[in-house]
Amino acid sequence: MFMRIDHVGIACHDLEEKIAFFERTFELTVVAREVNQEQGVKEAMLHIADGQGGGSYIQLLEPLDPDTPVGKFLAKRGEGVHHVAFGVPDVAQALETIGGRGVRLLDEKPRHGSMGSSIAFLHPKDVAGMLTELVQAPER
Amino acid sequence: MFMRIDHVGIACHDLEEKIAFFERTFELTVVAREVNQEQGVKEAMLHIADGQGGGSYIQLLEPLDPDTPVGKFLAKRGEGVHHVAFGVPDVAQALETIGGRGVRLLDEKPRHGSMGSSIAFLHPKDVAGMLTELVQAPER
Structure with missing residues (x-):
């Protein structure tokens, strides 16, 4: 079911500062920047590797507003x-399978993610406290 | 410098229960179980994919004692x-490079990690709040 670790999403206060840090320190390269109004974030994807069905990335997330999920996360946890x-x-098939196994779905249907992907989130309380995202990369 | 996301380490209260959950829900397979006295954990590695220089895994961690780093993490954050x-x-070369760029090293020298790997940790406060581990897989 899982083909790769697609990305680790990191909440941060200052996207540009953190991009510069990750590029300088770990020699990573930004391959996409986006504003996602639906999720209330501006974000950058830093490429690590290519894998089965898509790549692996570090995703940096800066909230557009304190009153967004990532804004509240930052206020609470830093x-x-x-x-x-x-x-x-x-993703649609994975949601059906995983939901059928008793995990609560935060998204009943796939929605738009980074770089043209289809995504959906699972409830962190049902996955060992880890907010878990499923990603289907776009057809190339 | 980074060849892959090697693993995501998840702190949990009950290793066997969480292994069963991840196997049943996401169809993952445990490829290694270890007790690491130095780090105060018992752990399991669930294989996701093979990548450049090694694999990608979910690592489940149960503390051996409340008075360990993972035990304290669980008490504080769940x-x-x-x-x-x-x-x-x-890893040794990466530590030298990354340390030279101003990131504080929790390990000045590589130590023993899961499945025969060499590892070292970086200070989370210097890496956007993320406790960051460097992993060098053993020679095959």
Whole structure:
């Protein structure tokens, strides 16, 4: 079901400062920047590797507003790992399978993620406290 | 420098229960179980994919005692992502490079990690709040 660790999403206060840090310190390269109004974030994807069905990335997330999920996370916990995303061949099918096994779904249907992907989130309380994202990369 | 996301380490209260959950829900397979006295944990590695220089895994961590780093993490934050590990070709060289760029090192020299690997940790306050591990897989 899981083909790769697609990305680790890190909440931060200052996207540009953190991009510069990750590029300088770990020699990573930004391959995409986006504003996602639906999720209330501006974000950057730093490429680590290519894998089965898609790549692996560090995703940096800055909230557009304090009153967003990532803004509230930062206020409560400070900077750190916000979620972890796993690549799957088909998000809709994975949601059906995983939901059928008793995990609560934060998204009943796939929605738009970074770089043209389809994504959905699982309830962290059902996955060992880890906010878990499923990612289906776009057809190339 | 980073060749892959090697693993996401998740702190949990009951290792066997969480192994059963991850196997049943996400169809993952445990490929190694270890007790690491130095780090005060018993742990399991669930295989996700093979990548450059090593594999990608979910690592489940149960503290051997409340008075260990993972035990204290659980008491403070509850279950969830404890650290993220990235594969590098040479941990000693990566430590020298990263330390030279101003990141505080929790380990000045590589030590023993899961499945025969060499590992070292970086200070989370210097890496966007993320406890960051460097992993060099053993020679095959």
